Amino acid sequence: MNLAHQPQTWTSYTPASMPPPEALHAGMLARVLDEIDHGLMLVDLTGRILHANHPALRELAAQRTLRNVDGMLNAAQSGWQNPIRQALKDAERGCRSIVELEHASEPLSLAFIPLGPRDAGAEVDTVLIMCSRSAGCETITMQMFARAKQLTRAEQNVLAQLCAGHGAEEIACLQGICLSTVRTHIKNVRQKTGSGSIREVVHRVSRMPQVVSALRMHAN
Structure with missing residues (x-):
């Protein structure tokens, strides 16, 4: 059978044929953000919160480093407010920046990513703020890895x-x-994961996508 002359029946999905971002449902995009175990916030250039996923909402509710004051992003301590304002100003100029908030119980790092229309040269109107991941390793990702192995x-x-x-x-x-x-458990982990060392196992886990537990999502 000569396939060279057979009509192609599949669809080739290229960037040009994919639907524009505006066609994607806003609710679906929000659900995608909620599945990521990093705090993610969309704010405008004044710091007004446009959207926060579940890990970000937990961070705001804890009020250790960040607070939601009448819909505006504020630092929990007055000394942290200026670095956040400066990061928003830098984002307006198209510059990315990192702000580190040193809290005694759990420090928080924030990456400020300027966003705007896709047109070249368009002004920035929105900023994505990415929070550092919680230091705890007992995540749904760990459970999924453990179950698979x-x-x-x-x-x-x-x-x-x-x-x-x-x-x-x-x-x-x-x-x-x-x-x-403990050493027996470590040996079993290495054998079950096919790893040469426990350092290799830890490295593999650290590189995995960090997924939010459904229980943690519904706790908000």
């Missing part, structure tokens, strides 16, 4: 502690188990 709950707990930067002896103390038990 058939890790036991104990092995998953040890891996989460390793990802958090703890050594074997620390994990033994934190979990109240023998050091030999």
Whole structure:
């Protein structure tokens, strides 16, 4: 059968044939943002919050570093407000910037990304603020990885502690188990994941997409 003369019945999706962003439903875009385990906020150049995904809403509700004051993004401490204002001014000029807020319990880094119409030379009208991910490793991503590799709950707990930067002896103390038990779990994790070292496993987990747990989403 000569396929060269057969009519093509599939559709080739090129950038030109894809629907423009305006055709995408706003509700669907919001759901996409909510599935990412980084705080994401869209603000205008004055700092008015246009949208915040679930991790960002949690950060605002905690009021450790950021607050929502009548729909406006504000720093929880007065000394942090000027860096945020400057970052918004930089974004208006098309410049990206990082702001670090050093809180005692959990520092927060913010990346300010200027957004605007797709036309070249168009003025920036919106800023995407990306928050650093929470330091905790017990995420739905970890659970999904553990399930795919058939890790036991104990092995998953040890891996989460390793990802958090703890050594074997620390994990033994934190979990109240023998050091030999921790080392056995580490060996099993390496074998089940086909990794040459536990550092390789931690690196693999750190590179995975960070997905928000449905339970955490509905808790807001």
